[in-house]
Amino acid sequence: MAKQVVSESARRRRRPTKQGAVLSEKLIVDTALRLLRHHGSAGLSVRRLGVALGADPSTLYRYFDGIDDLTLAIADELIGRSFHGWEPTGDWWRDLHSLGIRSHAAYLDHPQAAVLSASRVSGRTSEKAAVETILGILREAGFPDGAAVRLYRAFVDQMLAFAALDGAELALPDDVRESDRQLWRSSYAQLPAETHPHIAATAALLVDLSERSAYPDALELLLDGARALLHRLDSARGPTP
Numbered sequence: 432m433a434k435q436v437v438s439e440s441a442r443r444r445r446r447p448t449k450q451g452a453v454l455s456e457k458l459i460v461d462t463a464l465r466l467l468r469h470h471g472s473a474g475l476s477v478r479r480l481g482v483a484l485g486a487d488p489s490t491l492y493r494y495f496d497g498i499d500d501l502t503l504a505i506a507d508e509l510i511g512r513s514f515h516g517w518e519p520t521g522d523w524w525r526d527l528h529s530l531g532i533r534s535h536a537a538y539l540d541h542p543q544a545a546v547l548s549a550s551r552v553s554g555r556t557s558e559k560a561a562v563e564t565i566l567g568i569l570r571e572a573g574f575p576d577g578a579a580v581r582l583y584r585a586f587v588d589q590m591l592a593f594a595a596l597d598g599a600e601l602a603l604p605d606d607v608r609e610s611d612r613q614l615w616r617s618s619y620a621q622l623p624a625e626t627h628p629h630i631a632a633t634a635a636l637l638v639d640l641s642e643r644s645a646y647p648d649a650l651e652l653l654l655d656g657a658r659a660l661l662h663r664l665d666s667a668r669g670p671t672p
Contacts, residue, residue: 454486456494460508463501467543471602475501475547503555506548511557513537514564523572524654530565531590531650538594545598549591561587573661582657589653593646615641 462483466474475498481488495501513534519526538545552558565586569579600608615638624631 454484454490454494456504459484459491459494459501460504463505464508464541464544467505467547468541471543472547502548503551503553505544506551507553507555507557509537509541509544509548510534510553510561512540514557514561519568523568524658526568527565527586527654528650531586532647534590535594535597535644535646538591539597539601542598542601545594546602549595549598573665574657575664578660578664582660585653589649590646593644593649597644597646612641 459480462480463475466479466483470479477488477491477498480491484491491501495504513530517530517533538549562583565583566579569582570576574582600611603611619630620634620638622630622634630637
């Protein structure tokens with residue numbers, strides 16, 4: 432027999448926690464994000480969440496099946512934050528560019544959560560809305576369904592890959608992250624043109640780019656490639672009668 436789904440109102444704790452809050456999925460997810468920020472993925476446990484919420488840890492199972500289910504909810508929360516306040520302009524390139532930048536930023540606001548959840552499929556409300564929105568932008572731009580699906584996957588996976596990569600860097604201790612960046616200045620920037628002519632010629636640019644994510648550049652390259660593909664498809668279809 433299938434497990435009966437209990438509504439949010441039925442699951443809600445009737446009495447406030449020790450902190451005076453009433454438990455909800457939203458409160459648990461927000462608390463989990465705070466724990467991830469301060470303690471990393473190793474610090475996310477049912478016991479620690481219970482302490483942070485001022486509730487018996489077993490109460491959390493009224494809302495989530497376990498930490499993995501909570502991880503999926505965290506992934507969906509970050510997707511929802513990416514779309515909060517976003518409005519389409521009708522220009523597919525600009526709309527996808529703004530969505531990509533917003534999504535990348537939303538994940539990097541919580542780098543530990545980005546590393547933990549970027550590779551997951553939540554199947555929840557915000558993710559479904561995001562898939563529908565992005566596919567809609569591409570199909571309405573004139574991409575045939577096969578191309579729209581491939582571009583959707585490339586667009587989303589590129590953003591998530593950079594979110595995980597950049598999130599992992601931000602999650603490093605400050606001294607380790609700075610040490611890595613210093614290597615561009617102390618090692619690569621000092622290489623002689625006689626042995627490494629191409630690095631020497633571009634050393635200043637390499638050092639400058641090491642200070643920021645390459646995602647905005649990669650996103651523009653992807654969207655420019657998509658625009659070139661659309662032009663080729665339009666040319667192959669010929670003029671509209």
